[in-house]
Amino acid sequence: MAPATDRYSHTRAILGPQLFERVQDARLLVVGAGGIGCELIKNLVMSGFGTGERGLIEVLDLDTIDLSNLNRQFLFQKQHVKRPKAVVAKETALKFNPHVHINALHRNIKDDEYNVDYFKSFNFVMNALDNLDARRHVNKMCLAANIPLLESGTSGYVGQVQPIKRETTECFDCTGKPVPKTFAVCTIRSTPSTAHHCIAWAKSYLFPQLFGADDEADQQELDDAEKNGENVEEIQELRKEARAIRELRAGLNLEGAAKRVFEKVYVGDIERLLKMEDMWAHRKAPHTLNWDELSSAPSTSSSAPSTSDASNGTTAANGKDEARIKDQRKLSIKDSFDLFVDAVTRLSARFDPLGEPLSFDKDDEDTLDFVVGAANLRAAAFDIESQTKFQVKEYAGNIIPAIATTNAIIAAALVHQALNVLRSDWSAARTIWLKRTSQRIFDVSPLSAPNPHCAVCRVVYVPVKVVEDATLGELVRELVGEGKAIPFEGFVSVQEGTRLLWETEDFEDNAEKTLKELGVKEGKFVTISDDEDHWPVQLCIGSYLPASSTERIVPDTSAIPSPIPTRAPPPAPEADSDSSDVEDLATVVEGAAATGAEAGAPGAKVVGKKRSAEEAGLEGEGDEGKKKKVEYLVLDDEDGDVVIDLT
Ligand SMILES: Nc1ncnc2c1ncn2[C@@H]1O[C@H](COP(=O)(O)OP(=O)(O)OP(=O)(O)O)[C@@H](O)[C@H]1O
Numbered sequence: 101m102a103p104a105t106d107r108y109s110h111t112r113a114i115l116g117p118q119l120f121e122r123v124q125d126a127r128l129l130v131v132g133a134g135g136i137g138c139e140l141i142k143n144l145v146m147s148g149f150g151t152g153e154r155g156l157i158e159v160l161d162l163d164t165i166d167l168s169n170l171n172r173q174f175l176f177q178k179q180h181v182k183r184p185k186a187v188v189a190k191e192t193a194l195k196f197n198p199h200v201h202i203n204a205l206h207r208n209i210k211d212d213e214y215n216v217d218y219f220k221s222f223n224f225v226m227n228a229l230d231n232l233d234a235r236r237h238v239n240k241m242c243l244a245a246n247i248p249l250l251e252s253g254t255s256g257y258v259g260q261v262q263p264i265k266r267e268t269t270e271c272f273d274c275t276g277k278p279v280p281k282t283f284a285v286c287t288i289r290s291t292p293s294t295a296h297h298c299i300a301w302a303k304s305y306l307f308p309q310l311f312g313a314d315d316e317a318d319q320q321e322l323d324d325a326e327k328n329g330e331n332v333e334e335i336q337e338l339r340k341e342a343r344a345i346r347e348l349r350a351g352l353n354l355e356g357a358a359k360r361v362f363e364k365v366y367v368g369d370i371e372r373l374l375k376m377e378d379m380w381a382h383r384k385a386p387h388t389l390n391w392d393e394l395s396s397a398p399s400t401s402s403s404a405p406s407t408s409d410a411s412n413g414t415t416a417a418n419g420k421d422e423a424r425i426k427d428q429r430k431l432s433i434k435d436s437f438d439l440f441v442d443a444v445t446r447l448s449a450r451f452d453p454l455g456e457p458l459s460f461d462k463d464d465e466d467t468l469d470f471v472v473g474a475a476n477l478r479a480a481a482f483d484i485e486s487q488t489k490f491q492v493k494e495y496a497g498n499i500i501p502a503i504a505t506t507n508a509i510i511a512a513a514l515v516h517q518a519l520n521v522l523r524s525d526w527s528a529a530r531t532i533w534l535k536r537t538s539q540r541i542f543d544v545s546p547l548s549a550p551n552p553h554c555a556v557c558r559v560v561y562v563p564v565k566v567v568e569d570a571t572l573g574e575l576v577r578e579l580v581g582e583g584k585a586i587p588f589e590g591f592v593s594v595q596e597g598t599r600l601l602w603e604t605e606d607f608e609d610n611a612e613k614t615l616k617e618l619g620v621k622e623g624k625f626v627t628i629s630d631d632e633d634h635w636p637v638q639l640c641i642g643s644y645l646p647a648s649s650t651e652r653i654v655p656d657t658s659a660i661p662s663p664i665p666t667r668a669p670p671p672a673p674e675a676d677s678d679s680s681d682v683e684d685l686a687t688v689v690e691g692a693a694a695t696g697a698e699a700g701a702p703g704a705k706v707v708g709k710k711r712s713a714e715e716a717g718l719e720g721e722g723d724e725g726k727k728k729k730v731e732y733l734v735l736d737d738e739d740g741d742v743v744i745d746l747t
């Protein structure tokens with residue numbers, strides 16, 4: 101019998117010494133230390149992962165601990181509130197097993213420094229995330245670095261684990277993700293008829309316009325809306341409205357900002373809407389609100405802004421309870437007005453037009469109060485019933501109750517699949533489903549092959565190291581052309597995201613500019629396409645070569661297949677009729693996305709960005725070849741927020 105001091109004797113006996121050695125020496129990255137992440141980290145350290153000489157568990161999370169996390173994120177306790185999740189997860193994990201090599205990063209996985217070389221330094225990655233955007237990013241990085249990913253998600257009682265490996269299995273984006281909610285642009289911005297429309301407007305339109313990323317894509321959104329047949333006259337008006345909002349935004353830090361915002365959105369914009377008589381022929385017209393009347397009306401007790409709780413001398417616990425009860429009180433228009441004015445003042449003080457934009461977070465009182473106040477005032481202008489703060493929080497935060505047991509089961513399944521990954525046994529690896537509806541609660545299915553039309557995993561990813569002053573011209577000359585690493589002949593275009601950087605003969609102006617000057621820094625992807633049928637090549641810029649390097653551009657040529665594959669013919673229409681499993685995956689992923697990491701974290705959100713439906717995960721096939729026209733606008737791409745259907 102193994103000595104009592106050997107805490108791993110059982111695990112070693114079950115796994116066998118060889119596999120257990122791999123467990124101990126595994127270098128793995130856990131992204132997210134929330135509900136699933138905490139369970140997962142506990143399982144990993146208790147099973148001996150990262151305890152070998154070469155082993156490492158790196159835990160990365162952008163958030164700090166919130167009181168509301170404590171009911172299910174058992175690595176955290178009350179005294180940890182406000183501390184970084186990753187750091188506390190590490191501290192607690194070390195108490196469970198002091199022999200584990202564990203590193204904590206309080207960072208966003210989307211930061212550029214987590215480039216392809218960073219990902220390559222791990223044997224595999226485990227996702228314990230709660231939003232589509234970050235999941236997609238990690239999926240792409242793992243494909244680029246060619247390392248396995250274990251993807252997971254839970255939503256209420258359902259959950260799933262999906263092992264992903266480039267060329268071997270479906271990737272996260274091989275199947276479509278469902279449309280969470282769709283509203284037409286005009287419904288949100290001109291003709292709301294429900295409280296949800298008003299909340300969507302306050303959260304996904306007014307808030308980002310005033311305090312979020314200053315989004316130049318707004319113009320484009322409206323162009324697209326016009327092209328898609330929405331009311332032309334109204335779109336013109338919305339353009340003017342957006343311009344005026346930009347002016348307001350510039351003066352947010354000046355005296356009287358709340359009044360100016362109020363006068364614009366609840367007086368000027370409503371008056372403008374009223375002039376469009378056709379619009380109100382068959383619907384109830386809105387009415388303007390009056391600043392003087394509302395500001396001079398006597399305040400009611402429940403209207404006191406939430407910040408006053410902190411200073412009124414109650415204990416923290418009592419304050420919280422009171423706040424919770426208060427959150428469920430019906431708000432009068434005066435209450436909403438006071439909340440709005442106070443929230444604009446608080447947010448304006450935090451807002452720096454040149455600094456980091458603010459983003460909505462249901463747990464950030466200032467942003468929540470703004471949405472509650474602004475949405476209810478809009479509701480009042482359109483004679484729609486107001487909502488309590490609790491209701492707004494639930495809707496705007498897309499809250500689906502998170503269940504600790506579901507997280508625990510999924511975290512266990514993740515570790516189980518990690519063993520298959522360590523064995524490199526992809527035939528044994530399985531997608532695991534925790535369901536409520538099927539006959540079996542636990543469903544297990546073999547992994548599917550990659551979708552031949554998936555624009556995310558079918559493109560060719562090539563890690564490249566460059567010196568810091570490499571130019572775009574050098575990159576193209578060095579890598580592209582007959583007999584070169586990327587043997588595209590004739591016409592070639594080079595893009596970074598949607599930005600065109602180069603086109604053979606037509607646009608070579610950037611040739612002498614350094615990649616750095618062009619914003620193509622480490623962590624970025626450069627897409628090289630030709631005018632034939634080849635899948636594009638995505639160059640993944642890794643860590644810079646040292647200045648002393650004799651080589652200036654070093655591609656990982658082993659990542660380039662020869663010949664470069666061409667796109668498969670478009671799928672037959674009936675190929676879309678999918679299996680129920682695909683539907684379930686999508687549902688779980690969406691639900692999981694909806695549980696909302698809407699953390700006010702830097703860079704966590706892309707607010708007001710126009711994205712293709714495909715990018716937003718709204719369609720079944722990631723078929724780049726089809727280049728479909730944009731039919732949806734995502735006003736807030738995280739957590740299944742508001743997607744505006746332009747069709
Ligand atoms: N881009 C990202 N980089 C790093 N961590 C991320 C990123 N996006 C989300 N996360 C983290 O993923 C974790 C997901 O955990 P979970 O689903 O339990 O969410 P939560 O924010 O803890 O809970 P809730 O949203 O219910 O309050 C969160 O801790 C969140 O901070």
Ligand SMILES: [Zn+2]
Nearest residue numbers: 271274554557
């Ligand atoms: Zn794919």
